[in-house]
Amino acid sequence: MGASWVTTREAVASGTLRPGYKCAPEVAARFDALLTYVSLQLGRKLGEDVTPALSRKELADPALRSQSLVQSMSTQGTLQGAINIQNAVGPLVVTTDLRAGVVTCHVDIAAPRDGRATTRVNWLLRQLRHAPDSTRVEAFVMHGRGAGTAELLRAVRDQPALLIEDPKKDLRSFRIALGSPIGSKRGRGRGSFIDSVENAINTFYGDIVQDLRAWTAAPPRLREVPETSDERPSLTSTALSSQDGAEADEIPQQPEDGHLLPPDVPDERWDTDSAGRPSPSLAGSRPGTPDPSI
Template sequence: MAEEWREARLIPTSGIRGAAEQEARATSALLSVLSIVPSFAHAVLKPCGAPLGRVRANVESFVEVAFEDKKSKRSPRPDGLIRVSRGSTTWTALVEVKTESNALSKEQVESYMDVARERDFDAVITISNEIPPVLGAHPLSLSGHKLRRTPVYHFSWIRLISIAVMEKEVHGIEDPEQSWILGELIRYLEHEKSGALDFTDMGPSWTPVVNAVRQGIVRKDSDDVIDVAGKFDGLIRYICLKLGQRLGVEVSPRLTRRELENPEERTRGLAEELEKDYTMSAKIHIPGTVADLQLRCDMRARQISTFAVVPASGQARNQTRVNWLLRPLEESLTDVVIEVHGPRRSHAAGIAEFREDLREVLPPGFPEITRFTVSQMHPMGLQKTVAGRSSFITSVIGAVDEFYVSILQRQRPWSPPAPKYKPAAGEQPAEQETFSSEEIASGEDLSKEGSE
């Protein structure tokens, strides 16, 4: 029966047996597509220092490459090797791949760094389901001395999928065969058997930290607290990547310069917040929105607060400014709190109160509104994996998606109307010709009628 036939795929998921075969197939599929689709190779390898362009690139890829080192009696075998040639320049990188929940090994990666240095290769690339807290950071604490000689670049599988989706769906690929091949890679990596997992687990430190919050004895220097802080930032990066896929833009965590330069600074800050307030917070920058999407996870109250600080319009009356904020929001939206801010004063109330009568909501003599804080509360799960009914990961993802769809994406930056032309003294404004719909539909040159 035709209904039972399976479509032939370029990269089949059937027949995968064990982690070794899973990693070998994922490595081969990824590296081969890098050598076939130049724009995808450019998006992945250019930030690593490879000398290539978006349209033309000479990319060669190899899997299970072996190196013999008689001196130290070791035989390193990286999962892959990428070589990019452009004119007289050649760039080479070793590739180490992990799938499922398998973690990268510091000893193994540093041994490949030694191989790269000995053979004058340019970089080492690691790929796994581990998501570092900051873009450009590595999930392992590698030797600084070795990193100065051989840079190491890390990609999570979800980031590679996001890059592939952006290239295919947003930027577009003119060659239909290349577009289809990249689509086959996306389809394969998104399949549950590929080993390229979604963010599904907050790690073994999650439960001890939840218990510590209940007892009120969270310590910022605890290994468990530091690990959970890093995992939380990994979750935020995952949310940014998934949201970016849906929106077709580069969504990213909003971090300070110090946090970008030193990822440990961000982790320490989260650990301190967790000790002091039992909360973890983040900001997400989405291009084209009026404000950053912010969230705060209250571990003790088991609530997630999503909010945005929206600049008020430049209209003169407070009523007009509130109307401008509320107009895009649906009437069914009731679980929203709005806080209005003016010089040295602020006042908060539910959205229903603002819709009824602003004069009864604001205190007498409230100054000109300069900005609004629009917030929404969501229940927070505490189970560490997505398999649980009350999953922390699922609840945070759902809260971000709901706030963006129902509130943030509907707001538009206010812009003043065009200045009105004022005629000089004694000058009469020019009369504008008007035509009926029948005259316009006739197709005749109406500009001649006035001169006849």
């Protein structure tokens, strides 16, 4: 961390560090270099791109990043940065509190957009099966300002409702954080600042971040359409030809001379005897038959 690390850390711990402290920019630059180094080492283990997370303004003006770190050291006693890991739920944020001697890693994850508040908390707990009990879980509500509810994971596992302040309010997001002591030595090895930060990042990613999956809505399902019969309905024809069989007996018989008789009146001119021959009394009435009396 450089030759100015010990004096700068002591000034931060005592609260005497000011923004104009000449050694502070060097420590800030060393901290960014540490995040770059840890990103490269983690990326080599994962086989994916891992890079420090910087805003557009910080990328355009590196001096702005240094000023921000010096300001946070003098006012809050902290150094903070973040790294982007490909396909992770969000940036892994690293905060070193030089006054408290603690390095904290945290990641934010959006809560599901449907279900009750308890259902959303249980959704997160299922993904934290490998996380240590000392992990801190925070919950933030929709349109809420300020800090949300916070509990240790060991308590939330027993009572998920501890993260729910108002069941009527929808949860917007969660923050999962894990802290560990930082070393004070400026070099490498056990008890050094560099190794403590690197170990904290690797542990947090391995126990928590790599198991987290962002919530996705279920795809819409097809509506069930009622089955229709393939049989076509029978149609009754209204044509006269279809009524021939039913009305054949009702059509009046028409004799050869063209005179129409009622259907119930027999035509006496065509009566026959029992042998089927024309009756003598009626034969004279047949057209063209001579009268025997003449």
